Amino acid sequence: MIKLIHVSKKFKETVVLKNVSIEFEPEKTYAIIGSSGAGKSTLLRCINLLEIPTTGSVIVDDIDLIKDKAKLSTVREKIGMVFQNFNLFAHMTALHNVMFALIKVKKLSNEEAQIQAIKYLTEVGLQNRLNNYPHQLSGGEKQRVAIARALAMKPIAMLFDEPTSALDPEMTQEVLKVIKKLNHIGMTNIIVTHEIKFAQEVADYIIFMDNAEILEVTPTQLFFSQPKSQRAAEFLFNMI
């Protein structure tokens, strides 16, 4: 279970998160929406401590990550992350991208890691691209490798930061299809996205952020029919 308690984040003088508290229920899917610069990425990155909150606590499975830094990599191992720009290891093939953490973090043998990697790459439809380097893959394929790389760690939660923003519409659909398959299979999914229709389809809850704050966390149906905040209503109005 993931909990943020009174989390604030400042970069120099700029307040990027203002006293944010939220508890993510296990195995649910959350979509974070809001305008650009609202603090969505920063919120997501605070969960696995890629950003260290200025104040507040981040609790994952009852471990306070800020107090207990030694546990940080054990927790990161359990939380997968998918980035807008894929961030594949450029000098490794698709297969080795997935194998790397299995060997270094999970301490699997080379053979075992390879079996697992092939399994997850097959799951995202890339069984034919195992030995291709990132620069030989399309954007959609890169993102699917990145998803396989995170999934292979068998995480309890997945964080997606605008996973399709760098993709053209066709590739966007191929990646969204893969993410949909991950819905309600036992992981908590937290997805920052501008794909409103997609959010509506997959999310149990919508987290609406504006100006460094969470304005509301609302069940998806309700959010799209009756958003609680005025800002969310305006945001939705502008989307249509």
Added chain:
Amino acid sequence: MNINFDKIWPYLPQFGQGVLVTLQLAALSAIGGTILGFALSLGGRQGSPVKWLVKGFVDFFRGTPLLIQLAFFHFGLPQITGWIPDLMTSTLIVFSCNSGAYLSEILRAGIESIDKGQIEAAHALGVKSFDITINIILPQALRNVLPAIMNEFITLVKETSVVSIIGLSDVMRKTSLIASATYRYFEPYLITMIIYLTLNIILSFIGKKLEKALRYD
């Protein structure tokens, strides 16, 4: 035309001995310099005191002439320390430090050229910093700066010739001795130039092969 190699041929073994010294010096300094260069480039990424020490070291060895570093270390320092190192030891230390300083700057540029996203992705997977440095950062950094590193090695081979001035019997010093023994200058220096050129062409060739081997795009 006043060219006559007949007087030079008997000295061929001397050239050979000199080449061995030059090769030994260049190879050992390259190894020492590479190890030091790695250490310095990683040290330069640490916190305050280490970072400034590294910077001072690098600035010193890049900012003063190699010949003076050699003379200072071999003739100057013993006056203070009382320890008189043999010529080869002094030379190896100074050359390793000097090429280490240059290599660390090259490697630092290589490390900075790697996009931060990959490092973040590795952190997010729970990979430890040490493994990230060894398996993600260094292989890519090395690949990116390999041509510059080979350049530095070629410079190193050429620069080893200054040791002849302080009396180490490298190929350059042997050549000078052969020249004064035979009163022939054109021929011995021509031979020596060809020797350096050949060494560096071989180095370039190895560099190109390495570049190919490390290629992934």
